[in-house]
Amino acid sequence: MNNKTNIYPSKWKSAKQGKCPRCRTGDMFNGSVLNIFNNGMKKECPHCGLRFEKEPGYFYVAMFVSYVFVVAELITACVATYILTGNDSSPWLYVVICFVVVILLAPFNGRYSRVALLYWLTPSFGFNPKYFGENIKQLDFSLSTDTESKDIEMQDIG
Numbered sequence: 001m002n003n004k005t006n007i008y009p010s011k012w013k014s015a016k017q018g019k020c021p022r023c024r025t026g027d028m029f030n031g032s033v034l035n036i037f038n039n040g041m042k043k044e045c046p047h048c049g050l051r052f053e054k055e056p057g058y059f060y061v062a063m064f065v066s067y068v069f070v071v072a073e074l075i076t077a078c079v080a081t082y083i084l085t086g087n088d089s090s091p092w093l094y095v096v097i098c099f100v101v102v103i104l105l106a107p108f109n110g111r112y113s114r115v116a117l118l119y120w121l122t123p124s125f126g127f128n129p130k131y132f133g134e135n136i137k138q139l140d141f142s143l144s145t146d147t148e149s150k151d152i153e154m155q156d157i158g
């Protein structure tokens with residue numbers, strides 16, 4: 001059984017490729033990050049059926065993750081600009097650099113803030129090997145975790 005874990009892609013690799021956090025097989029996004037006309041997010045995983053937006057408005061949390069990304073990128077860009085140009089008299093160079101960096105990296109931030117949210121800040125979306133690859137064929141789609149928990153509640157009442 002332990003040997004089997006080697007066949008699964010790592011968490012970082014799956015996150016980088018934008019794979020579903022539960023099955024690491026289905027794609028979370030329609031196109032690549034560079035395809036700015038078709039890089040939207042899918043509602044659910046095409047492979048295991050996981051609904052990515054866990055609850056309404058869940059992706060608002062990704063804005064905070066995106067904020068952290070942007071701050072880190074701007075600090076890096078400004079420090080790099082200072083090291084390369086040694087400019088300490090005019091703020092306009094830094095303002096322009098900040099605008100360019102934010103606009104150029106917007107698709108990256110939008111995508112990977114959601115990926116980081118689902119992979120590292122949503123414990124209920126952990127990797128489940130039974131959904132990986134072709135394993136999905138053995139599963140019964142009618143039993144999602146929600147209906148399972150409801151069934152258990154019903155049995156308790158009954």
Ligand SMILES: [Zn+2]
Pocket residue numbers: 020021022023024025026045046047048049050131
């Ligand atoms: Zn999936």
